[in-house]
Amino acid sequence: MNMASVEGRRSLRGQVQERLREAMVAGELEPGEIYSAPKLAQQFGVSPTPVREAMMELAGEGFVEPLRHRGYRVVELSESTLAEVTEVRALLEVPAVGRVAELVGAQAERYAGTVDELRGVAETLIRTAAAGELQQFIAADMRFHLGLLGILDNEVLLEEVRRLRRRTRLYGLRAMAEAGTLAATAREHHELLDQIEAGDRAAAEALMRRHLGHVRGVWAGRPED
Incomplete structure (x- = not known):
């Protein structure tokens, strides 16, 4: 063959x-x-x-x-499974984003190119959210978060986050796009980069935790916790 x-x-x-x-x-x-x-x-x-x-x-x-x-x-993802997936993601991604903020804040020049690239992906997220291009939005969202965590140079972390993100189902995503609220969520990516560039670990972790709350709540078609 x-x-x-x-x-x-x-x-x-x-x-x-x-x-x-x-x-x-x-x-x-x-x-x-x-x-x-x-x-x-x-x-x-x-x-x-x-x-x-x-x-x-x-x-x-x-x-x-x-x-x-x-x-x-x-297959529909059960509410209990969604809660468990989101909990594990928070345990991994929140402190990881905090560590990224520390690294970038301390070595701004070293990571300037990476941050600029992520700004471009963040713009793609805003554009696709406004246009209701949901598959493109999902793909860009994956690129953004894996690119951000890639700063830590930990392949095991990246693979686990990728696997968990793929298990999430965003049932309320279309409704958010049609209501215009998805664009507001998309803009959080720029805010997160601002906090990371400032080296503000606490603020970056708080925003990442809130960002994951969208997955647990509105993005899943259920009230946020």
């Missing part, structure tokens, strides 16, 4: 898998609904094979449930 074709197939499957995951996180593929591989393949402009392969991977992650001869049902 041609290795280039194998790698190309893996790459296509990975792209489809990421797009499907983002659509589920954003609530564009709705919990409880059943989706067929051929229909999704037509929507993505690919053959059904990479969609089926991607769906089986997502089934292993708990995103979907395969239904024989019917397709795949999107």
Whole structure:
């Protein structure tokens, strides 16, 4: 078998898998609904094979449930699981962001380029929030937070945060975009960078904790705690 074709197939499957995951996180593929591989393949402009392969991977992650001869049902994240995921994220991300603030505040010149790049991603978040481009918003949000934590140069931390963020379902995201409140949440990323550049660990941690509260509350379609 041609290795280039194998790698190309893996790459296509990975792209489809990421797009499907983002659509589920954003609530564009709705919990409880059943989706067929051929229909999704037509929507993505690919053959059904990479969609089926991607769906089986997502089934292993708990995103979907395969239904024989019917397709795949999107699994709803329970409130208790959402609470547990958000709690673990807070335990990891809040102090990590505080440590980033200390590093950047103490070595501003060293991290100036990284902060500038993150400012650009923050602008993308504001633009996509205003336009209601939810999958693009989700992708940019992942880039921002992993890029920020990447300053700590800890691959184990990044992989765990990536895994936990992928488990989150933002059921209220479309409603926030339509109401215009998603843009306000997006602007918090610039505020967070301001606090990090100032080396204000306490303020950065407080904002990160509040930011995660959106995931637990409004972003999940439930009242915030």
